[in-house]
Amino acid sequence: MATIYDVARIAGVSAKTVSRVLNGDAPVGKATREAVEAAIAQLDYVPSSAARMMRSQRSGLIGLITGAISMSPEQNQPAGLPELFIVQGIQKSLANSGMTIMIADTSGVVEKAAPLIDTFLRHRVEGLIYVAEYHQKVSLPAISDGTPMVLANCFDDRGTPAILPDDRRGQHDLVERLITAGHRRIGYLTLRPEIAAGPLRRDGYRMALAEAGIAYDPALVENCEIEGREGETQLLWEAIDRMLRLAKPPSVFCCGNDKMALRVYGILRSMGRKVPVEVSVAGYDNYRVIAETLYPPLTTVDLPYTAMGVRAAQRLMAMISGETREDKGPTLVAGPVYWRESVTELRPANVSQLKSVKEE
């Protein structure tokens, strides 16, 4: 591999001059520059970032840790596709910062985070972002040196800067919109409460009901998610069946997420109920593969992953440039409701002035 000295020799100049041509940090004569550029091309010279990094003490690297890319094969969950949008947002935001993003992957095993952080520190990254698969609490090893770190889609109890989805607000907005559309009996098939998003969204559901003066009916809310995912379809079937047999059955089912909504479509249709003519369905996540491909397309709430990624990157860059942020707390990012055909408007007159949120 050619070095800067090889280039210098071929071009008949000093190594430092070649360095100047490469970095443009000092004026170089036209003839000299051309000679250097010719030599670089001739030798296929590629500068070594290691050597540069040593002297300049700046790596230009941002470390990104995620479990998105590969989940452990055992829990072959549908991997965190959505989470990728966070990474996308980070990349978009950092694209013009001159930073190179190094992504490492925990394979879904949290314990792998520590060695990965260590690897990053060896490479002297200037900042770290940890991206979680879903809204949750994490406890990562503390970074002993001062390398700044931001948590995305998760938080810890050390007050590390965090970027989180506003689940309460999202569910609230969806239910509010359903009420505007004329729905009064709103079934809610919830995620299991251990997940951070569960209680928050349930809060949002109750808030929206309360604001509209609708009494909360416990018979309309059931947890339909379990760890093993085996009996989940049956759990859903039974919950839906119970609710539909109520004296006042729900006119719409809010599902804990879009994946659950996908199941609910199949179950309702197997029960002989037409979606959305007889029963409406709404999801959460705006998991596009599902929400847009389902027939009919699914009304849901966007998890603003891209925006969260952008915010995470911005907050990290602010920390790197040494800005002392006053806001220590988590940054909440809300996502819009995507109104699609899976929910029937019971009182068209009421909602004529509303505009459905357009995609993009």
Place this chain on the structure above:
Amino acid sequence: MATIYDVARIAGVSAKTVSRVLNGDAPVGKATREAVEAAIAQLDYVPSSAARMMRSQRSGLIGLITGAISMSPEQNQPAGLPELFIVQGIQKSLANSGMTIMIADTSGVVEKAAPLIDTFLRHRVEGLIYVAEYHQKVSLPAISDGTPMVLANCFDDRGTPAILPDDRRGQHDLVERLITAGHRRIGYLTLRPEIAAGPLRRDGYRMALAEAGIAYDPALVENCEIEGREGETQLLWEAIDRMLRLAKPPSVFCCGNDKMALRVYGILRSMGRKVPVEVSVAGYDNYRVIAETLYPPLTTVDLPYTAMGVRAAQRLMAMISGETREDKGPTLVAGPVYWRESVTELRPANVSQLKSVKEE
């Protein structure tokens, strides 16, 4: 940031001895080792990989380029979740090699690959893997220095080592299995032919029919995918409608991929046809979020992404260790048929001896 000299001073030894403790490449006295380890802990010393890399001329880095992580926002396709399994396979395979994997992302823009490769070369990666979103032909800039490169899920016309899914074989196996299950009229809703997988899978479909002595009926094969994805549902609806009105309608629809199958479920049910009692459906990809969550679960063909990733990593490592591979051609990897409830067994007697492929 503490250096090896700081550690050496605190421990009262030479820098080289600290180096020996860190790398274990030469015996060190017990008392000395403990003194050094204490100093390291005291200073929170983290060695600089840049300095190490310079001297040893080995980076221990593998560069991975993918568009999976972020697709360009305009073409908000369902991003390459499946492709992530390739990355997972690569990581799994490389986990114990002592190599650090650096992942970079093109955001779905092919032109970004060149600068990313350059960045990797600056970091002196010892090998490169390019992972494509779907089976396709690519043309990347040639690597001028000798850094080995492997293509995964794609190929070029320069004969760069490539790892590809065996689409022909996969579709063949699925159709063969359908025939074993008693199906004779097999509708095929195909992907658009520009996609590399399209013609290959169609080949497999015809091969399986031919082997079973079933005549190929063009009325049963229609392209149902278009670029814009807007009119796709209608396209599908019409094709299905046409086929179902035939004198001998199909008993099963093979879909170009699982996403299409998801649509087909909704369409068939909206037409009042029960799945799978009246019509069976099969997909391709084994896109788990869809295939396992659909009700009933979808019969499909696995795209062996994880295995492809493993093979890609192995082939790369072989190239790095300088093994002159005789096999220059692409490596084809076949995936199994996943037999689930979306296909009715028309002749149970026939297939009793067959075992459905178990997941994992």
Place this chain on the structure above:
DNA sequence: CCGGCTTATGACACCGGTGTCATGTCATCG
């Protein structure tokens, strides 16, 4: 015509590790 200033370039040390070689200390063996 000369001091002062800008422009263009080079010499050289230095970043933080590791490879090489030399040195010192014992234990072992003939």
Place this chain on the structure above:
DNA sequence: CGATGACATGACACCGGTGTCATAAGCCGG
């Protein structure tokens, strides 16, 4: 008891860039 070798450790150069400073050439106004 001296030669031999294994073990433990240190001195020093070197990897490939860049920061600092010095130096030479060119230009300008007085």
